[in-house]
Amino acid sequence: MSECPTVAVVVFPGSNDDRDAQLALELLGADAPRVWHTEESLPPTTAAVVLPGGFSYGDYLRCGAIARFSPILGAVSRFASDGGLVLGICNGFQILTEAGLLPGALRPNASLSFICRDVPLVVERADTPFTSRCEPGQALSIPVKNGEGCWFADEELLAELEAAGQIALRYAVNPNGSVGDVAGVFNADANVFGLMPHPEHAVDGLLGSTDGALLLGSLVDAARLSQGALV
Amino acid sequence: MLVRPKQGILDPQGQAVSSSLRHLGFAVGDARVGRLVDVDLQTDDRDEALVQLRQMCEQLLANPLIEGYEIELDGE
Numbered sequence: 001m002s003e004c005p006t007v008a009v010v011v012f013p014g015s016n017d018d019r020d021a022q023l024a025l026e027l028l029g030a031d032a033p034r035v036w037h038t039e040e041s042l043p044p045t046t047a048a049v050v051l052p053g054g055f056s057y058g059d060y061l062r063c064g065a066i067a068r069f070s071p072i073l074g075a076v077s078r079f080a081s082d083g084g085l086v087l088g089i090c091n092g093f094q095i096l097t098e099a100g101l102l103p104g105a106l107r108p109n110a111s112l113s114f115i116c117r118d119v120p121l122v123v124e125r126a127d128t129p130f131t132s133r134c135e136p137g138q139a140l141s142i143p144v145k146n147g148e149g150c151w152f153a154d155e156e157l158l159a160e161l162e163a164a165g166q167i168a169l170r171y172a173v174n175p176n177g178s179v180g181d182v183a184g185v186f187n188a189d190a191n192v193f194g195l196m197p198h199p200e201h202a203v204d205g206l207l208g209s210t211d212g213a214l215l216l217g218s219l220v221d222a223a224r225l226s227q228g229a230l231v
Numbered sequence: 232m233l234v235r236p237k238q239g240i241l242d243p244q245g246q247a248v249s250s251s252l253r254h255l256g257f258a259v260g261d262a263r264v265g266r267l268v269d270v271d272l273q274t275d276d277r278d279e280a281l282v283q284l285r286q287m288c289e290q291l292l293a294n295p296l297i298e299g300y301e302i303e304l305d306g307e
Binding site for chain 2: 061062065069098104105107108109110111112150152153154177
């Protein structure tokens with residue numbers, strides 16, 4: 001079994017949390033190469049992919065709408081459809097919804113303000129590769145920092161996702177008008193996960209909460225297992 | 232191509248605009264803020280142009296989950 005799984009961090013023009021994501025993943029025991037968006041393939045040892053936060057392509061048109069056509073997204077989609085683990089944080093979440101890899105869409109915050117603070121969250125499911133270090137119902141505190149973090153799904157879609165267990169995280173106190181207090185969702189197979197809060201900014205006690213390490217650590221654990229299976 | 236949030240979708244920009252207009256004394260109900268995209272096309276064939284413009288809206292300019300679009304052709 002590989003001791004140090006490869007978790008690739010994709011970098012788009014305008015990404016700005018890629019180095020924090022890399023640092024957090026390395027602290028948690030992963031090898032986290034950054035991969036430029038013009039690449040057409042992921043590193044061969046890739047066991048998981050992270051799409052980081054930022055403002056890819058200046059958030060022009062809609063957040064994530066342009067990044068979704070980057071060459072690397074083809075490789076990420078193929079990786080995900082083969083069951084590979086993909087995590088989208090903030091802008092990465094927006095890109096995954098625009099690419100159709102995750103359900104729903106992200107809209108401007110109800111307050112129209114950019115919100116930058118720790119938010120209380122509740123873990124909905126702990127039986128996934130992204131939440132295995134958590135307990136169901138566990139309370140987490142992780143920062144958000146976005147202007148367009150209001151997740152939207154119509155009633156029918158929300159009911160479908162609730163029934164299928166695809167709601168991953170909810171806000172304990174809704175900061176932005178997200179439908180169903182949703183802070184993060186899985187795809188149907190729970191191998192793709194997107195969330196607006198930034199776990200990579202909550203891994204070092206010096207800066208406050210370390211709850212982000214529970215999510216990223218779960219991902220590194222799962223990547224280690226899947227890389228072990230590949231070798 | 233005019234792209235706007237669908238009816239019933241929370242549109243905080245539209246709400247801010249409508250509330251500012253009311254402050255100015257205009258009797259405004261709901262407002263929605265959208266995006267207008269003008270493009271020059273090479274084709275003279277209106278049907279072909281419409282097909283292309285619809286594809287542009289569906290593939291990139293509008294997110295069908297939250298936005299609707301309208302198309303207007305202009306010129307020769």
